[in-house]
Amino acid sequence: MTHxxxxxxxxxxxxxxxxxxxxxxxxxxxxxxxxxxxFDALQAMLFYIDEFPEKLHHPKxxxxxxxxxxxxxxxxxxxxxxxxxxxxRGEQAIRELEHALLGFRMxxxxxxxxxxxxxxxxxxxxxxxxxxxxxxxEETEILPLAETMLDAGExxxxxxxFQMNRDPLAGHEADEAYRPLFRKIVGxxxxxxxxxxxxxxxxxxxxxxxxxxx
Ligand SMILES: [Fe+2]
Ligand SMILES: [Fe+2]
Numbered sequence: 001m002t003h004x005x006x007x008x009x010x011x012x013x014x015x016x017x018x019x020x021x022x023x024x025x026x027x028x029x030x031x032x033x034x035x036x037x038x039f040d041a042l043q044a045m046l047f048y049i050d051e052f053p054e055k056l057h058h059p060k061x062x063x064x065x066x067x068x069x070x071x072x073x074x075x076x077x078x079x080x081x082x083x084x085x086x087x088x089r090g091e092q093a094i095r096e097l098e099h100a101l102l103g104f105r106m107x108x109x110x111x112x113x114x115x116x117x118x119x120x121x122x123x124x125x126x127x128x129x130x131x132x133x134x135x136x137x138e139e140t141e142i143l144p145l146a147e148t149m150l151d152a153g154e155x156x157x158x159x160x161x162f163q164m165n166r167d168p169l170a171g172h173e174a175d176e177a178y179r180p181l182f183r184k185i186v187g188x189x190x191x192x193x194x195x196x197x198x199x200x201x202x203x204x205x206x207x208x209x210x211x212x213x214x
Contacts, residue, residue, distance in 0.1 A: 005162035013135045016053045020128045039105045041188030058087040086134045
């Protein structure tokens, strides 16, 4: 049986993976063409990562799921410690990325442009590798363990809590205030032919439920 809370985690992982891969593809495409990226769209994407995965997804894991798995064996506790360190590091990492993007944008008309672009690309790659690995560990070690360890009462408690706040890019209605942000992101992905495969990752479970304005 698939528990709703685990489905939510997996859907949110897919949405975040697709976003991270889209940013990587966008940057590679602009480097290949020797053009500047759409800075507004990139800032919107990083803002999305900060607002949803960092502020909603990771706290749900840290506060609700991980404590239920602690104290069972030393290996699991060590894995949970590493994942918690990742969560703590993530907020700082996204701030540094946003600053690197701002540096690239502000200096793009100067002779620092290439150095700033390289700096942002390198920071972005490090962040993408870091989070793809983090989510892989959760999906291969922690979620399967939860499936075998937790009882019906614990699942009921988790499922109720996980339904409370959900990521709009993982197939849930965006709050009114966030709709322009998601229109900008979806519009940027749609207008870039190079990210077609990443955009497909948003199809179905990860498709935003509002219709982007044309
Ligand atoms: Fe996590
Ligand atoms: Fe996660």
